[in-house]
């Protein structure tokens with residue numbers, strides 16, 4: 001069932017349970033390599049990427065199991081094989097974050113070089129430079145990074161760009177390094193703060209996560225812990241976009257407004273009402289969205305992962321909006337699919353000019369990646385006739401029970 005059929009829908013009504021954050025749990029799973037014993041994670045989404053990271057940890061010698069829905073138990077005795085094979089890394093770039101913890105704990109790692117993907121070239125130079133500052137050395141052979149570090153030593157790491165992955169890899173290495181590491185121009189995403197709180201529970205000494213300067217005082221050893229993953233702000237953003245396009249009223253149970261206030265403010269400018277609620281986020285949309293201009297930036301700016309959602313909303317909004325992508329040059333591949341649905345979108349370099357139409361027309365389209373796939377489903381909620389979104393396996397990589405959750409709030413969608 002690798003397709004999703006969508007018909008015009010709305011208003012949407014009800015409650016959507018927001019799952020744990022994909023972009024946090026994958027890093028927490030990698031962090032378990034730092035200490036032997038039994039870890040228990042709660043609020044873990046049932047998505048393909050978690051399964052794949054579980055497979056990677058299993059090839060290293062860990063036991064990864066789901067004792068109950070939403071829970072993940074990870075156990076190992078500390079004798080891991082510090083290797084991440086090509087077949088697994090090639091499938092999921094996030095696998096690269098095993099590099100830091102393996103280097104810190106085992107003094108060596110053999111990790112396949114992640115290639116580019118839907119968004120164009122995605123180098124890891126900042127990851128490697130940061131780890132080199134701590135004393136690691138790298139050789140490249142047969143598509144693999146051979147990493148070595150007899151002893152990691154704390155240092156000042158100034159990142160050229162607040163890269164999420166580079167910040168996480170350096171942080172994961174620094175917790176067991178000798179002395180103090182300061183990561184300057186660090187990424188500030190909420191997922192970084194969740195990783196830091198997980199590491200501090202394990203006995204690490206991380207200060208300043210969530211700000212652009214993180215200080216890590218290395219410790220001798222860490223211990224396994226229990227932890228609850230933060231909610232997925234991109235999943236929450238996706239359901240808010242569906243609400244904006246189709247109208248109605250929703251409660252996003254478990255969502256954190258404080259993790260996405262810039263996004264909520266932008267949707268407010270478009271005419272939606274959104275506010276924090278004791279159970280999560282409450283939102284309402286009663287009229288056609290107003291067009292706005294959008295630029296993506298590192299957190300707390302508007303996340304690049306929200307951008308396909310904005311283009312989908314602007315496709316049927318009132319007016320013209322200019323969308324500017326500042327993180328990933330090639331992240332406009334889904335535009336042709338929206339144009340196939342009758343949208344009026346012109347792209348020029350890292351800008352897209354979207355002229356809103358009252359209604360799109362249903363068509364067969366393909367999901368090029370996780371977020372763009374979800375955005376095509378969102379856009380199709382305001383398309384006459386039926387839209388078939390193919391390659392829906394991309395969506396399943398990052399969204400738990402997507403079709404089920406949409407159907408529960410009245411959207412006319414089905415897997416087919």
Ligand code: EPZ
Pocket residue numbers: 022023024026093094121122123124125126127128161162163164165166187303304305327328329370371398
């Ligand atoms: C994380 O990717 C997320 N993935 C992405 O979400 C998200 O889009 C991105 O952060 C930005 O918020 C996960 O957490 C698994 P970066 P990451 O390093 O860590 C350049 C999703 O759909 N760069 O912050 O790979 C890079 O090319 C995914 O959930 C270098 O040049 O992103 C990009 O232009 C998609 N050299 C920019 O920095 C480096 O060494 C930001 O990348 C590292 C990054």
